[in-house]
Amino acid sequence: MAGLKGLLLGDAMIGCEGFCGAWKKHLQSFGEIKFAGDWEPSWDKLQYRRLEVEKRGPEIEPCDPLVLEYGAEANILMGLFVPVSSKVMAAMPQLRIVGVSRAGLENVNVAEATARGILVFNVMGRNAHAVSDFAVGMMLAECRNIARAHCSIKAGQWRKTFSNSDNIPELGGRTVGLVGFGNIGRLVAKKLSGFEVEVLVYDPYANPDDIAAAGCKLTDLDTLFKSADFVSIHARLTDKNKGMIDDRLIRLMKPTAYFINTGRAGLVDQAALAAALAEKRIAGAALDVFTTEPIDPESPFLQLDNVTLTTHIAGTTSDALANSPYLLAADIAAFLKGEKARFIINPEVTEQPAFKTWLAGIRA
Numbered sequence: 001m002a003g004l005k006g007l008l009l010g011d012a013m014i015g016c017e018g019f020c021g022a023w024k025k026h027l028q029s030f031g032e033i034k035f036a037g038d039w040e041p042s043w044d045k046l047q048y049r050r051l052e053v054e055k056r057g058p059e060i061e062p063c064d065p066l067v068l069e070y071g072a073e074a075n076i077l078m079g080l081f082v083p084v085s086s087k088v089m090a091a092m093p094q095l096r097i098v099g100v101s102r103a104g105l106e107n108v109n110v111a112e113a114t115a116r117g118i119l120v121f122n123v124m125g126r127n128a129h130a131v132s133d134f135a136v137g138m139m140l141a142e143c144r145n146i147a148r149a150h151c152s153i154k155a156g157q158w159r160k161t162f163s164n165s166d167n168i169p170e171l172g173g174r175t176v177g178l179v180g181f182g183n184i185g186r187l188v189a190k191k192l193s194g195f196e197v198e199v200l201v202y203d204p205y206a207n208p209d210d211i212a213a214a215g216c217k218l219t220d221l222d223t224l225f226k227s228a229d230f231v232s233i234h235a236r237l238t239d240k241n242k243g244m245i246d247d248r249l250i251r252l253m254k255p256t257a258y259f260i261n262t263g264r265a266g267l268v269d270q271a272a273l274a275a276a277l278a279e280k281r282i283a284g285a286a287l288d289v290f291t292t293e294p295i296d297p298e299s300p301f302l303q304l305d306n307v308t309l310t311t312h313i314a315g316t317t318s319d320a321l322a323n324s325p326y327l328l329a330a331d332i333a334a335f336l337k338g339e340k341a342r343f344i345i346n347p348e349v350t351e352q353p354a355f356k357t358w359l360a361g362i363r364a
Contacts (some may be wrong), residue, residue, distance in 0.1 A: 004031025004362065007074035007092070009066060009082040012043040014101065014321050022329035030336055030362060034069035039082050047312070050081040051293045054106040054237075055266065056145050058083035067091050075358075078328065083106040089116050096358050099332055101324035102126065102234075103183075110345055117355045120345040121332055125183035126324040127315035131234075132187035134314035135262045138286035139176075139230050142308045143258055145171050163306040164283045167256050169229065171195040177228030179221070179245070180235035180263065181206040188232060189214050198223045203235070225252040230260060237264035247272035251281070259285040262314040266291065274300040277307055288314045336362060 006023055010016035016036040023033055040046045053061060061083035071077070071092040077084065078099045086109055089095055098113060099121040140333050141147050145162045152159035162168075174197050178185045181203040191197045199216040202224045211218045221244075225231060231253065236242060245268040253259070259282060261268060270291055278284050278300065286308040288303065293312055301307050328343070333342035336359075349355050 004026045005034040005094070006031065006036075006075050006076045006078060007034055007067070007071050008036040009039045009077070009079040009081070010036070010062070011038055011040045011081050012046040013316070014080045014325060015041075016271055018325045019101075020328075022325035023078075025229060025326060026329035026333040027336075028338050030333070034074045035066065037066050037070075039064045039066055039079070043110065047293055053081070053083050054104065054264075055291075056087040058107050058109050059087075061085060063091050064085040071095075077330070078325070080324075081107055084113070086112045089113065089118065096355065097121065097332060099328045101328040106237075114346045114349055117349055117352045119335075119349045119355065121328060121335075121341070121343045122345060123324050123327045123331070123343055126327055127317070128183035128187050128260065129264050129318035130320040131167065131184045131314045132191055132290065133160040135184070135188050135234070135260055136191050138260050138288065138308060138310070138314075139171065139232070139258065142260070142284045142286040143230075147308045148305070163280070164256075167283070169256070171197055171230075171287060173197070174229040175200060175227050176230045176232060177202070177224035177230065178216070179203075179224070179233050179267075181211055181216075182234065182236070184262075185232075185234035186210075186214060188234065189216050200228060221249065222252060225249045226254075228257060229254065230258045230259040233263040233267060235263055235267060237266045242266050243269050245269065245273075247275075250276045253282050256283050257359070258283055260287075261285070262288045265289040271300075274304070277301075277304050280306070284308070286310075338363065 008016050008019040010019055016038050022038050038050060067088050068091055073094055074092055075094045076097040077095060080101050084098050089112060095118055097119050098108060100108060101357055103122055103124050105122055108120055117236050148158060148162060172195055176192055176197050177200045178188060179202050183199045200219045201211050201216045202221045208218050249271055250272050277285055284306040288310045289312055301309060331341050331343045
């Protein structure tokens with residue numbers, strides 16, 4: 001059997017040891033780890049680099065030295081945020097499978113991979129519970145002033161009056177609008193069901209029957225923004241929907257409504273949102289994602305008292321991070337065994353003659 005040769009490149013969020021453990025559990029029988037290391041071990045540098053790649057794509061990064069040194073013989077590359085550009089693929093002429101243990105594919109040039117006959121895997125829903133938990137928590141933290149009260153006590157004060165003191169809501173009986181009904185949006189709806197809220201959904205790609213089965217109501221974007229007491233963002237960022245939540249939509253929101261974003265900052269006109277908060281045209285917002293991370297020291301959000309800000313941590317739980325390399329490796333192993341794989345992004349590669357020949361050698 002022509003065995004796998006793996007290049008495993010972790011980072012400060014999921015180190016290479018996590019990918020090594022996943023390989024040993026699920027892929028050891030198919031071959032060996034050629035090299036394992038961390039392409040970016042600095043937490044601070046990783047946060048900047050990954051955000052730039054998410055905004056501008058993997059081609060902005062040079063080919064990593066570890067790829068240049070150890071990638072020539074490897075036919076599988078696994079990691080989390082490692083940029084997989086055309087330069088990386090050119091430096092790995094034997095590459096046949098790329099796997100990233102995240103839902104986003106911003107760090108992989110999928111079109112180039114497909115053209116080169118490289119099968120791409122991701123991991124959908126790896127942090128869906130983590131993000132959905134956090135989104136519900138952010139709704140409560142913002143409308144009930146939890147973070148602000150905490151900060152006042154730490155500052156030696158006993159604050160009980162807030163920007164929304166005239167209208168502090170309970171969740172029961174309110175309307176929540178979910179923009180996006182994928183793995184995370186569905187879990188948010190499920191977790192909110194105990195609060196007895198009405199859930200409106202905007203998602204042009206979701207199955208209407210699934211939305212109805214979840215006890216939610218499918219609607220258009222304008223109606224959602226007009227009707228919702230809480231708008232929570234769970235859509236993926238694409239070239240088509242950048243900035244889709246613009247000033248016009250934000251102006252449709254109730255003055256008592258709250259805007260929650262644990263998705264992607266690029267979906268939202270940040271200046272329009274900041275203006276709405278500053279002018280008290282909406283009651284508040286809770287934001288975990290920003291166009292620049294760490295947040296720009298000049299950001300208008302830092303001057304506002306009706307916004308809760310967190311450091312892009314919604315999906316970062318020990319469970320989500322530790323499990324994701326294993327989910328990735330298990331799915332790749334299922335494919336190699338001829339079983340159904342859940343996370344293949346470009347299945348058309350499997351019909352290419354060169355890939356079929358390679359796969360037959362691995363399965364022999």
